[in-house]
Amino acid sequence: MPDPKTPAPQATGHEVTPRLEIRHLRRFFEGRAVVDDVSLRVLPGQVTCLLGPSGCGKSTTLRMIAGVEMQDEGEIYVDGRLICDTLHRVPPERREIGLMFQDFALFPHLSVGDNVAFGLRGAKDSKRQRAQSLLDRVALGQYIDDYPHQLSGGEQQRVALARALAPRPKIMLMDEPFSGLDNRLRDGIRDETLSLLKEEDTAVLLVTHEPEEAMRMADEIALMRDGKIVQQGAPYNVYTRPADKAAVAFFSDVNLLHAQVNGALAETPFGQFLAPGMPDGTNVEIVFRPQHVRIDFDRNGRGPEATTTEGVPARGVVQRARFLGNESLVEFRMDFDGSVLKATVPNVFLPAEGRAMWLTVPRNRCFVFPR
Template identity: 40%
Template sequence: MLRGVELSAPAGSIVALLGPSGCGKTTLLRCVAGLERPDGGVVRLGDRVVSGPGAFVPPERRRVGMVFQDAAVFPHLSVARNVAYGLPRRDPRRDERVAEALELVGLAGFGDRAPATLSGGQLQRVALARALAPRPAVILLDEPFSSLDAPLRAELRAEVRRVLAATDATALFVTHDQEEAFVVGDEVAVMDEGLVAQQGTPSQLYELPASRRVAAFIGDANFIAGTADEGVARTVIGPIALHGPVEGPVEVMVRPERILATEGDGGTVDAVEYFGHDAVYRVRLDGGGSLRSRVIGAPRLRPGARVALAFTGPPTVAYAAPTPPAEPATSVAAAALS
């Protein structure tokens, strides 16, 4: 369910809709496509209102192309006939448009092939070519790589970004994968419980998340208790410069790569996670709690090592510490009577 969504996509840009299952990503996409009619609000494609009070333009008249999770390629039609499906039969440039779309997605010469002879990645390229052939103003992609294995997903998402940029079409790309959203999207809109919690460039979302929920969803984050005063938070790992005005008890968001772990006193390495390109130390603090520290390449510390931790990054964000819940009145009354 959507509730008061505010989303903008600059002309010619790719905006990734990122969020967990059930947050409203696909519903929003269907409202833009005209497959769902919103109860309220306005949907504009360029200067044209396609959904709003007293107005509703049907899907076929919106100039919107859509690519689904499962490609939805017609098995009884050739590749060329699949791509031509959305083009007018009497268009004199029909064959030319099909050939252009196939070349754009790297399938030139595949027009006579049957879908059954193609790989999963090639089928998704056919679906993208079919969406692009009518030259829509907007392309909508609903988790188009979810059924592919990891190496193919990485290859195809880079290719899709190249293709979309070449067409200069505006695109909305739905995904629950943060890495995918950051690679494909010029901007990323994080959805949470039917709302757009924050929209911005990938670097803005990663470095300056607007809320603790966004910070926890985007990448890996430590939340360190501290006290903020005049732009600096005092914490167990030392002073941390803050971005934005905040005072009093806070939780400071620190990415693991911004925490330097060196031999010393302050905590103990409980575990080491090695990923090849980097490694993460899980450090148990002497005063309680734990933090994650990321290093590039092979780890130098082993479990059991004593370490000191320090913040090494630019100013980061902090959020007001949650207020402990008040004691319920019924509990107080019961105590007084006991």
């Protein structure tokens, strides 16, 4: 077993050593793996989001990295140096890791400045100077001598951020830190937080169950399900090249078509879809998002011409249309099997209930998975 004082093998060439690296972490509760072989790397200044539904093991992973919970298997490295495996363990206070949670946990009996300086060592004047500098950067410098109860929720969140950054941690762990904020405040505070963390060159591991938050903040997303990371990559790649149907559905509503493969093709009412590498007879699901459905008007019982890229049009009847603010959601009862398909359209589009229309599905926006 490696000595915790011995650095891990360093990267060669121009590859940057990860600020945080976890390898094959496992944690069992009552014989069940709640974190199962999780590995990831976070570089200096990078924001990685652990994204997944409640109960998938995200927060447990964070607690093991912070040192407040021990893994059953696996290793944790900071700047290439082993800080924890199943034999050796650097205490939490010596890991140079900051923590932010949904509960701001500010001390009510301490001033804002004393809250920020709480984890600092040194002379009183130097600690106050550091607190003042950070509070100025989050636009709260004038409140240094006030108390937490005198601040709004958004202001308390920024104090919590300043306190977490005060000891200059190499790594920041954030567990749903913005979920308790009003929607009006959330975007602005998220952006301010991200900017400050980038300035400090801090490696950030953010836990969230909100895909929009992950897409907005992350340089890389690790999609987690049932204790495992099922897909990892840049937000664009995770969104546009999903690993499976559940990965598509986690980011948005989906429409499904069922089909069977014959000659590497799946035949549907919308025409054929390519299913390369799948044996004949394989049952597949063709998955596509509502925003990618194309809508055309009925012309005396006829729709648009079939094309290679759009496929064959299929007729549906409007069941319901709703305006959602930035877009309209239209639900269609399809003629071919009575199923309901959803389509979203930018701005206002509210066709009357019972109106017949034709739908097409662009091939480059569809995903074919074994059923």
